[in-house]
Amino acid sequence: MVKYVFWNNKGGTGKTSLAFQVICEYAFKHNNHQILAIDICPQANLSELMLGGLHKGGSDNLLKIQGGSVRSTIGGYFQLRLPSPYSPPKINADDFITTPCLFNQNIPKNIKLLCGDPLLELQANAISTLANNQIPGTDTWVAIIDWLKDFVLNVDDSFDVIFIDANPSFSMYTQIAISIADRIILPVMADDSSRRAIQNAFSLIYGLKLPSDIYTKYAFAEKLKSAKRTLPQVNLIIKNRITQYMLSPASAYATVFVNFQNNNYSKSQNITNEY
Numbered sequence: 001m002v003k004y005v006f007w008n009n010k011g012g013t014g015k016t017s018l019a020f021q022v023i024c025e026y027a028f029k030h031n032n033h034q035i036l037a038i039d040i041c042p043q044a045n046l047s048e049l050m051l052g053g054l055h056k057g058g059s060d061n062l063l064k065i066q067g068g069s070v071r072s073t074i075g076g077y078f079q080l081r082l083p084s085p086y087s088p089p090k091i092n093a094d095d096f097i098t099t100p101c102l103f104n105q106n107i108p109k110n111i112k113l114l115c116g117d118p119l120l121e122l123q124a125n126a127i128s129t130l131a132n133n134q135i136p137g138t139d140t141w142v143a144i145i146d147w148l149k150d151f152v153l154n155v156d157d158s159f160d161v162i163f164i165d166a167n168p169s170f171s172m173y174t175q176i177a178i179s180i181a182d183r184i185i186l187p188v189m190a191d192d193s194s195r196r197a198i199q200n201a202f203s204l205i206y207g208l209k210l211p212s213d214i215y216t217k218y219a220f221a222e223k224l225k226s227a228k229r230t231l232p233q234v235n236l237i238i239k240n241r242i243t244q245y246m247l248s249p250a251s252a253y254a255t256v257f258v259n260f261q262n263n264n265y266s267k268s269q270n271i272t273n274e275y
Contacts, residue, residue: 003152003162005181005232009204010197011168013187014240016045019165022185026161027108033160035111036097038148040074040177041167044116047073050100050107051115061103065115070095075117077151078173082123085130086143093154112159114151120173127172142227144172145179152180170204175220178205183235198237206231 006019023037039046044062051065052058065072071079077096080089098115100107131144152162166177178184186201188194202208207219224231 001156001159001161003164003180003182004185004235005164005166005177005183006185006187007166007174007178007201008168008186008188008194008197009170009200010188010193013168013189013194013197015168015187016041016043016049016165018185018187018238018240019046019163020049023111023163024108026163027111030160031108031110033110034158035108036114036155036159036162037111038074038114038162038164038177039116040120040148040173041116041165042118042120043167044073044118046165047113047115050104050111050113051098052104056104058104062115065098066117071117071119072096072098073115073117073119074173075119075123077114078123078127078147079119081147082126082130085127085147086135086138086140088146088150088153091151091154093151096151097155116165120167124171124173127176131172139227141223142229145176145223145227148176148180170220178220178232179224179229181232184232185236185238186234187238187240189240202234 006015006022008015019037023035027033027035037046037050047062048058050058051061066075070076072095074096077091080091096114098113099109100111100113101109127144131141133140164177164181167174184205186198188198199209205220207221221231
């Protein structure tokens with residue numbers, strides 16, 4: 001099973017819209033594959049799009065899922081982990097997984113979704129504190145970083161590919177997402193801030209060009225290497241410039257998703273052909 005993460009430390013690069021199109025297009029082209037989309041972003045925009053978007057009650061559908069007897073979201077799963085953070089609990093992963101096509105018939109039936117959740121922002125400080133605790137005989141950082149890995153182990157036989165939409169940050173929950181990925185898809189816009197964002201991404205993930213050796217032992221890469229874990233590879237750096245070739249960013253965004261909802265799919269040909 002291959003695991004991709006869409007991530008850039010810079011916001012506004014079209015990461016979520018690109019993830020939405022690639023996941024759905026991949027599902028259509030590989031209808032014999034089972035796909036799990038994981039939305040590990042407190043804004044939960046990918047979840048809202050898959051559950052109906054602006055025109056089909058995506059936000060309301062997400063609120064219903066968040067308010068269920070089991071909070072079937074990434075935040076709900078993390079909430080379950082908080083009381084006993086260093087040992088994996090026995091869970092039924094299906095309790096946390098949603099089938100988007102039951103809410104939005106235009107989403108392929110072979111896509112399942114672990115919804116995003118604003119709870120992540122509230123949980124972030126607690127998660128970081130737990131990761132930095134000093135407990136003899138326990139690598140607390142690794143135990144926390146493996147939360148998503150523990151979840152995926154419960155569904156390993158059910159899916160062929162996992163796509164993760166990560167938050168434009170390098171908070172602890174974003175590191176949890178990146179640590180499990182095999183490949184990173186890094187969207188950028190054609191501007192200088194995106195160029196710097198690529199440099200920042202390589203610094204944050206791989207520890208390249210750190211300003212001082214003081215940071216080395218705290219670096220994400222060094223911690224993963226110490227735990228004998230493999231770092232994810234950057235699979236694609238995508239020049240995501242769709243909004244520059246249409247009337248305006250707002251109209252471009254609307255066009256993509258209105259067309260998708262009407263089955264006039266905006267093909268991401270150069271992207272999906274890579275998979």
